[in-house]
Each structure stands twice: as C-alpha cells, then as structure tokens.
Amino acid sequence: MNRLLADLRIVELSAFVAAPLGGMTMAQFGAEVIRIDPIGGGIDFNRWPVTQDGASLYWAGMNKAKRSVALALDKPEGRDLAQAIATAPGPGAGIVLTNLPPLPGLDYASLKGKREDVILLRLIGNRDGSAAVDYTVNAASGFPMVTGPTSAGGGAPVNNVLPAWDIAAGLYLATSLLAAERHRARTGEGQEVVAALADVMLAAVGHLGYVGDVCVNGRARPAIGNDLYGSFGRDFATADGRRVMIIALTPRQWRALGRVTGLADKLAMVGEMMEVDLDTETGRYEARDAIAALVARWCAGKTLAEITAAFSGSGVLWGPFQDFVELVRNDPRCSPANPLFATVEQPGIGRYPMPGLPLEFSASPREPTHPAPRLGEHTDQVLAEVLGLSGREIARLHDTGIAVGPPG
Amino acid sequence: MNRLLADLRIVELSAFVAAPLGGMTMAQFGAEVIRIDPIGGGIDFNRWPVTQDGASLYWAGMNKAKRSVALALDKPEGRDLAQAIATAPGPGAGIVLTNLPPLPGLDYASLKGKREDVILLRLIGNRDGSAAVDYTVNAASGFPMVTGPTSAGGGAPVNNVLPAWDIAAGLYLATSLLAAERHRARTGEGQEVVAALADVMLAAVGHLGYVGDVCVNGRARPAIGNDLYGSFGRDFATADGRRVMIIALTPRQWRALGRVTGLADKLAMVGEMMEVDLDTETGRYEARDAIAALVARWCAGKTLAEITAAFSGSGVLWGPFQDFVELVRNDPRCSPANPLFATVEQPGIGRYPMPGLPLEFSASPREPTHPAPRLGEHTDQVLAEVLGLSGREIARLHDTGIAVGPPG
Numbered sequence: 011m012n013r014l015l016a017d018l019r020i021v022e023l024s025a026f027v028a029a030p031l032g033g034m035t036m037a038q039f040g041a042e043v044i045r046i047d048p049i050g051g052g053i054d055f056n057r058w059p060v061t062q063d064g065a066s067l068y069w070a071g072m073n074k075a076k077r078s079v080a081l082a083l084d085k086p087e088g089r090d091l092a093q094a095i096a097t098a099p100g101p102g103a104g105i106v107l108t109n110l111p112p113l114p115g116l117d118y119a120s121l122k123g124k125r126e127d128v129i130l131l132r133l134i135g136n137r138d139g140s141a142a143v144d145y146t147v148n149a150a151s152g153f154p155m156v157t158g159p160t161s162a163g164g165g166a167p168v169n170n171v172l173p174a175w176d177i178a179a180g181l182y183l184a185t186s187l188l189a190a191e192r193h194r195a196r197t198g199e200g201q202e203v204v205a206a207l208a209d210v211m212l213a214a215v216g217h218l219g220y221v222g223d224v225c226v227n228g229r230a231r232p233a234i235g236n237d238l239y240g241s242f243g244r245d246f247a248t249a250d251g252r253r254v255m256i257i258a259l260t261p262r263q264w265r266a267l268g269r270v271t272g273l274a275d276k277l278a279m280v281g282e283m284m285e286v287d288l289d290t291e292t293g294r295y296e297a298r299d300a301i302a303a304l305v306a307r308w309c310a311g312k313t314l315a316e317i318t319a320a321f322s323g324s325g326v327l328w329g330p331f332q333d334f335v336e337l338v339r340n341d342p343r344c345s346p347a348n349p350l351f352a353t354v355e356q357p358g359i360g361r362y363p364m365p366g367l368p369l370e371f372s373a374s375p376r377e378p379t380h381p382a383p384r385l386g387e388h389t390d391q392v393l394a395e396v397l398g399l400s401g402r403e404i405a406r407l408h409d410t411g412i413a414v415g416p417p418g
Numbered sequence: 419m420n421r422l423l424a425d426l427r428i429v430e431l432s433a434f435v436a437a438p439l440g441g442m443t444m445a446q447f448g449a450e451v452i453r454i455d456p457i458g459g460g461i462d463f464n465r466w467p468v469t470q471d472g473a474s475l476y477w478a479g480m481n482k483a484k485r486s487v488a489l490a491l492d493k494p495e496g497r498d499l500a501q502a503i504a505t506a507p508g509p510g511a512g513i514v515l516t517n518l519p520p521l522p523g524l525d526y527a528s529l530k531g532k533r534e535d536v537i538l539l540r541l542i543g544n545r546d547g548s549a550a551v552d553y554t555v556n557a558a559s560g561f562p563m564v565t566g567p568t569s570a571g572g573g574a575p576v577n578n579v580l581p582a583w584d585i586a587a588g589l590y591l592a593t594s595l596l597a598a599e600r601h602r603a604r605t606g607e608g609q610e611v612v613a614a615l616a617d618v619m620l621a622a623v624g625h626l627g628y629v630g631d632v633c634v635n636g637r638a639r640p641a642i643g644n645d646l647y648g649s650f651g652r653d654f655a656t657a658d659g660r661r662v663m664i665i666a667l668t669p670r671q672w673r674a675l676g677r678v679t680g681l682a683d684k685l686a687m688v689g690e691m692m693e694v695d696l697d698t699e700t701g702r703y704e705a706r707d708a709i710a711a712l713v714a715r716w717c718a719g720k721t722l723a724e725i726t727a728a729f730s731g732s733g734v735l736w737g738p739f740q741d742f743v744e745l746v747r748n749d750p751r752c753s754p755a756n757p758l759f760a761t762v763e764q765p766g767i768g769r770y771p772m773p774g775l776p777l778e779f780s781a782s783p784r785e786p787t788h789p790a791p792r793l794g795e796h797t798d799q800v801l802a803e804v805l806g807l808s809g810r811e812i813a814r815l816h817d818t819g820i821a822v823g824p825p826g
Binding site: 014015027031034035039053056057058059060061062064066067068069070071072074118136137141142143145146147148149150151152153154155156157158159166167168169170171172173174177178181182184185186188189190191192193199200201202203204205206208209210212213214215216217218219220221222223224225226227229230231235236238239240241243245253254255257259260290291292295327328329330331332333334335336337338339341343344348350351356359360362363364365366367368369370371372373374 | 700
C-alpha cells in the first residue's frame with residue numbers, strides 16, 4: 011500500500027474478481043474504497059478457497075484495505091443510503107465501480123441526478139448486455155484450443171486456471187478510473203465508463219496479432235504444448251523429477267544456453283542439419299525439436315540443484331516449475347522476506363502473508379498491507395462520517411434491518 | 419481510442435508485451451507515446467506471428483497509435499537524443515516507461531538530473547534484478563501444475579498460452595503511470611516506479627486466496643482439469659463435435675440449468691444421493707461429477723445450434739469453445755460490427771480489423787483506431803517538434819547514422 015490516492019473515495023458494488031480487484035488496487039494506493047454489500051454478503055462472499063469454517067480466503071484476498079458496508083439493498087431505503095454514499099460531496103468522491111446489474115437508483119442517470127459530475131465505471135459481460143464471465147469469455151477466445159499437451163490428442167480445450175480476463179478487466183477499470191477522474195478534475199465533467207469483459211478478451215487477441223494472423227495469413231497459431239511460439243522455449247524434466255522452463259528469446263540468451271550446457275558445437279550441427287539460422291528466432295523455432303532433444307538429455311542428467319548452479323548468473327533465461335505449496339513454503343519471494351508481503355491478521359481467518367501493490371513508488375513509501383474488513387465492519391462509521399447520520403438515526407436503521415454491522 | 423489523455427507525452431523504451439501494452443493503452447487514450455527503438459528495431463521487432471514477408475503482426479498489434487523514433491542507442495549521441503526527448507519540457511511530458519535494462523543516461527538519476535520532476539516507470543523481472551519473463555514467472559506461479567486434463571496423468575505442467583502476467587504488468591504500469599502523474603500534477607514531485615514481473619504474479623496468487631490456502635489450510639488448490647473450483651462448471655461435448663462451457667455460480671444460474679435441460683428432478687436426486695445441498699456452491703462442487711454425468715448426456719444429444727437455441731435468454735451461464743479461426747471468421751464480436759474494432763491499413767502488412775480500448779467513455783467518444791507506425795516513421799518529426807532541431811541538424815544526424823527514418 012501507499013498513499014498516492016488518499017484523497018479519492020470510491021464506492022464499489024461488486025462481486026468476484028474484476029471490479030473487486032480494480033477497487034482493491036485503488037485501496038492499495040490509499041484511496042478510501044467503500045464496498046457496499048447486501049446484508050449477509052454478496053454472491054461471492056463464500057467463494058473458494060475457504061477455511062475449514064467456510065470463511066472465504068478468496069473474499070479476504072480481493073477486498074483488502076476496503077471499508078465494508080452492509081445494507082438492505084433489496085429495500086428502497088437501503089438503496090437510497092447506497093445512492094447517498096455514492097454521490098456524497100467532495101472533490102475526490104462520487105466515483106462508483108461496479109460489475110453487478112444496476113439496482114434502481116444506482117444506474118448512471120439516477121446517480122447523475124444526485125451528483126452531476128459522478129463517475130460510474132461499469133463492467134458488463136457482453137456489449138449487448140448478455141451474460142459472460144471469465145470462463146465463457148475464455149472459451150470463445152481461441153486460447154483453450156491451443157493450450158495443453160499436443161500428445162493428449164483429441165483437440166479438447168484446456169482452460170486457464172488463472173482468471174486472466176477478469177484480472178485484465180479489473181486493471182483496465184483501475185486505469186480508466188484514473189483517466190476519468192483526471193478528466194473530471196480538469197473539466198468538472200463526470201461520465202459513465204462501460205467495459206465489456208468480452209471486449210477485454212477480444213482486444214488482447216487482437217493486440218497479440220492473432221486476429222491479423224487469421225485475416226492476413228489465413229492461419230491460426232497452432233497448438234504446440236508448452237513450446238514458445240516463434241522462438242525457442244520448452245519445459246524439460248530433471249534427474250530428480252522436477253521440471254524447468256528454458257527459453258532463448260534473444261541472441262544473448264541463445265549463446266548463453268550453448269555455452270553453459272557445453273552444447274554449442276552440437277547446436278551448430280542442428281543448424282546445419284535443419285538448414286536454418288539458429289541466430290534468428292524463426293530458425294530456432296523451426297529447429298525446436300532437434301534443439302530440445304539435446305537440451306532434454308542434458309537436463310535429464312542433472313538435478314534441479316545442479317541446473318540451478320549451472321545456470322545461475324549465466325545469462326540463461328530459465329526457471330523451475332513449482333506447485334502452490336512449493337511456492338508458498340519454499341520460495342522466499344512469496345514471503346515477508348519480499349517487501350511485497352506482510353504477515354497480517356485477517357479477522358475470522360488468522361495470520362498469513364498478504365501482498366500489497368506489486369510496485370514500489372519512490373515518492374510514496376510502502377505502508378503495511380491492511381486486511382479485508384469483516385462484512386459490515388464500517389457500516390456505522392460510513393453512515394456517520396459520509397452521510398452525517400446521528401447515532402439515533404443509525405440505531406433506527408439497525409432496528410429496521412436496513413443497515414447491519416459486523417457479526418458478533 | 420479517445421482523447422482523454424491527449425495532453426500527456428510518454429516516452430517508451432520497451433520490448434515484447436508488458437511495457438508496450440502499457441504504453442499502447444496510454445496511446446489509445448490519446449496520449450502522445452513515442453517509442454524509441456535502436457536502428458533496425460528492438461529485440462521484439464520480428465516477434466511471431468509474422469506475415470509471409472516476415473513483418474510482425476505482433477509488433478503492429480502492440481504499438482498501435484504510437485510514434486516511432488529510431489536512434490543509434492549504442493552511441494552516446496543517440497542516447498543523448500533519447501534522453502533529451504524523454505526530459506523535454508511541458509507539464510504533460512517527462513514520463514518514461516521501460517522494461518529494458520537502463521542505458522547510460524536513461525537511468526532515473528540521469529533523467530532526474532535533466533528534469534527534476536521526471537517520472538520513470540520501470541518493469542524488471544525479479545526484484546533482485548535477475549531476469550524473469552512471463553514464461554518463467556508462470557512456471558513459478560503454481561498454476562501450470564493445476565492446469566490441463568487430469569486424465570493425462572504424470573503431473574506435467576501446462577503453460578498458459580496467453581501471456582497473462584505480461585498483460586497484468588502492462589496494465590499495472592498504466593494505472594501507476596496515472597497515479598504518479600496525478601501526484602506530480604498536485605505536488606510537482608516526480609518519482610521512479612519499479613514493478614517486478616514476479617511480484618505481479620505473486621500479488622495475484624495472494625489476492626486469489628492461494629497463499630492463504632496453503633498457510634491456513636495446509637493444502638493447495640487441486641488439479642481438476644476444466645472444472646470450476648468451488649462451484650459447478652465444466653466443458654461438455656455436443657452431438658456435432660463442438661464443446662461448450664456450462665457454469666452455475668449463482669442460485670439463479672443453477673435453477674435455470676435444471677429448468678432448461680429438464681433435469682431439475684434428476685439433479686434433486688443427485689443432491690439426495692450425494693447428501694449435499696445443491697443450492698450451495700460447495701454442494702455443487704462436491705457433487706460435480708454426478709451433476710456432470712447428467713449434463714453431459716443432455717449435451718451429447720444436441721448440436722451446438724440446438725443448445726444455443728435452448729440456452730438463449732434462459733439465464734443459463736454458458737458459452738461455446740471456438741478456435742482462433744472460428745473467432746475471427748464467425749464471431750461478430752470480433753469484427754467491425756463491434757465498435758471495438760476498426761478495419762485499418764497497417765503499413766507493410768495490409769488491412770485487417772484492429773481493436774481500440776475495450777471501454778466506452780461517455781464524455782470522450784471513440785475515435786478510429788490508428789495503426790502502428792513504421793519503424794522510425796516519426797524520427798524527424800519528433801526531433802523537430804520535441805527537440806526543435808533544424809532540418810540541417812536532422813540531416814547531419816541521418817548522415818552520421820545517429821537517426822534513421824522509415825525504410826523505403
């Protein structure tokens with residue numbers, strides 16, 4: 011966390027990954043981010059992974075450093091309060107981030123009616139309003155048809171486990187929020203910003219050249235397993251049952267690989283044999299199976315520790331594969347030894363390392379990561395501070411079931 | 419594209435995906451983005467996919483709407499020009515974005531020596547300065563060990579084909595650029611922002627709850643093929659050899675699936691048989707194989723067209739898998755029927771649909787997407803406009819091989 015955006019207030023009506031990540035990114039920049047949920051929690055309140063007691067590690071992960079308000083959003087009075095919080099005055103306030111269908115009073119026209127310069131950022135599935143989520147967008151993207159082992163055959167699609175489209179959408183929302191707020195600060199003009207998750211996918215497919223490949227070349231990127239498309243890169247087994255990714259994108263990386271493995275002469279023979287120039291990426295790609303045959307034998311004769319020793323500081327571009335347990339237990343980058351992480355007490359869950367922003371700002375020092383709130387933890391505080399409600403009014407809202415504080 | 423950031427100038431020294439995407443995002447917001455490359459092109463100038471003539475569709479995709487300057491960056495005079503462009507005066511100028519090792523004169527201290535309030539955003543591999551790219555960061559992330567068909571056995575890792583970490587890093591850079599520029603506009607203070615690609619990965623693993631899962635529960639997310647973790651979702655084969663992704667995250671989606679397939683009664687029997695509450699995500703996850711057995715038989719008896727007809731407007735969350743050719747040729751979302759795309763003439767390649775920003779801004783209408791520049795297309799223009807060099811001085815720089823215009 012840092013304090014770069016400490017003068018902004020963002021109201022979030024969200025669930026799952028994209029909008030919560032966008033809001034959390036703002037919160038980790040120091041912005042006041044108020045996530046308003048229905049009483050009992052939103053549709054993502056119990057998302058896996060969960061603890062043995064059913065507390066969501068996912069929800070905690072996606073809502074760090076936010077304030078949580080729980081309101082009866084199924085009732086007009088609850089929605090009125092949400093609208094009032096969203097449109098409260100202040101130069102850095104009046105910014106709303108959502109990926110949920112708009113509730114009455116929380117659409118752009120209604121919000122604008124209460125605050126002329128409101129900024130509403132809204133993520134939808136498809137541009138036509140039909141539903142789409144990371145899983146369906148990914149299915150349409152073309153990527154699952156070229157992911158996974160080619161030996162498995164059958165051409166069955168392989169899904170990403172990482173919700174990559176949601177992550178990209180969340181970060182596009184964060185960027186766009188700051189662009190829209192910059193515009194408002196300069197002109198006084200608010201606006202509605204709408205992103206379709208499907209468009210986030212389509213833009214990436216286009217940016218990476220795959221739309222052009224089909225249109226211009228009449229072909230699609232083939233399925234090549236773990237191979238790197240258009241250059242040399244593949245995974246290899248080690249003598250001790252581990253696997254490593256080895257890559258040669260640049261001429262320097264390629265020469266380092268030949269030098270460190272002692273295979274330079276044999277690799278030159280591959281170039282002659284395959285009649286390609288291995289100093290080019292295209293040449294290495296065309297000869298990749300022959301190159302890999304040599305590298306595979308070299309790796310198979312060495313343990314991961316031996317390969318690490320050989321490659322360390324050599325200029326070879328490589329890395330070992332590890333599973334989540336190995337990552338968390340053995341990789342010092344995934345621990346408080348890395349300033350990205352701080353060990354934090356998460357209410358209802360326990361103490362574990364939580365990441366902040368994956369960037370360092372020289373003019374805004376890193377502050378400790380804050381945990382996620384308990385659901386409704388800040389209901390009373392926000393009603394008092396943002397709306398100026400009295401203790402008596404807040405008590406009435408509790409009595410009538412319109413506002414709820416944290417459990418316990 | 420739009421014009422929201424038209425008063426910013428960003429100088430990019432970059433290659434491959436992350437920094438080019440960050441810069442292109444700014445360019446598609448209307449910022450002037452000057453990508454400075456070595457003469458002949460950077461290390462990504464020939465990245466696949468390429469045309470039959472070897473022109474990079476990838477490079478064109480990642481550099482749309484930028485200006486291109488080609489300088490002899492291996493010579494002091496070329497680097498001095500790059501430094502002068504990067505630190506030229508102007509309230510929206512003096513912002514540098516890079517993911518390359520800093521050249522002499524282009525590190526933060528040198529840039530700051532020329533312009534006190536310069537903002538330098540720098541993506542590195544690992545925090546300790548060691549190299550890491552999307553492929554090696556992904557290998558370390560844990561995701562490849564839980565991706566792909568469980569039936570294939572052996573626990574071999576499966577790489578993402580999408581460079582998801584690079585995309586996330588590029589968008590974090592875009593967000594951070596605006597946060598740092600906002601700070602500078604308010605305080606006059608520039609800064610250096612450093613992101614490690616490995617930290618981008620680690621933050622995502624933590625945000626999604628997987629670090630907590632290991633620390634708190636002592637377990638890792640299992641490999642479950644294309645199944646959705648913690649709820650119901652899987653891919654199914656149709657009667658005509660296609661595949662569809664079907665998901666039930668919410669109670670409404672779950673009820674819709676039962677209703678539309680006519681399987682509601684049988685699904686209730688699954689709940690009884692498996693002794694779980696199928697109205698909860700956890701219950702559906704635990705009973706997923708039994709649910710899938712019913713849904714698979716239903717899908718296997720229907721063509722994709724029949725499934726589309728049945729699910730359309732029903733509230734079922736689903737989508738067909740398609741490959742890149744099907745996406746580009748058959749999906750109207752991936753065509754100029756979608757305002758995201760415009761058919762653009764890309765010099766040296768041809769006409770094809772190119773995506774703009776995947777967001778609509780009500781206060782800043784969408785403008786036509788611009789193609790990528792030819793390498794060095796704006797060398798002379800930038801030297802004249804930004805540095806105020808005379809035609810004679812520019813001619814000398816060409817004669818001495820310090821500056822180069824576009825080929826031809």
